[in-house]
Amino acid sequence: MIKRMAFSVYPVKDIKASRAFYEETLGLKCTEQFGDAWFEYDVGGTCFAITNYEMPHFKAGTQGSVAFEVSDLDQMVKLLEGKGLKQAMDPIDSPVCRGSFFRDPDGNMVGLHQVKD
Secondary structure, eight states: OOOSSOEEEEEOOOHHHHHHIIIIIIIOOOOEEETTTTTEETTTTEEEEEOOOBBBBBBBOOHHHHEEEOSOOOHHHHHHTTTTOSSSOOOOSSSEEEEEEEOOOOOOEEEEEEOHH
């Protein structure tokens, strides 16, 4: 019986570059660290992690997408583009939400999501 999401993890090659992206560029705060290869971030009560552990089925840049809820999508997109990031695909605009997508240093898709009021 599933109770909740335990964690979501992205494999990365360069843990230093990835930490800089998630912590400095996106502004996430590291809440747990296991050695020099696993870093966790509490995102609204859900754990998002990055790791450079080597496993044959776990390759950097191959993951689907994680999306972070933001309070002001336009402001966040402007902030990231001001840091030199380019959108990875056309933004989405549905009747209930809007979203923009970027890639981390390994090519993993990172979504920004805002529910419409």
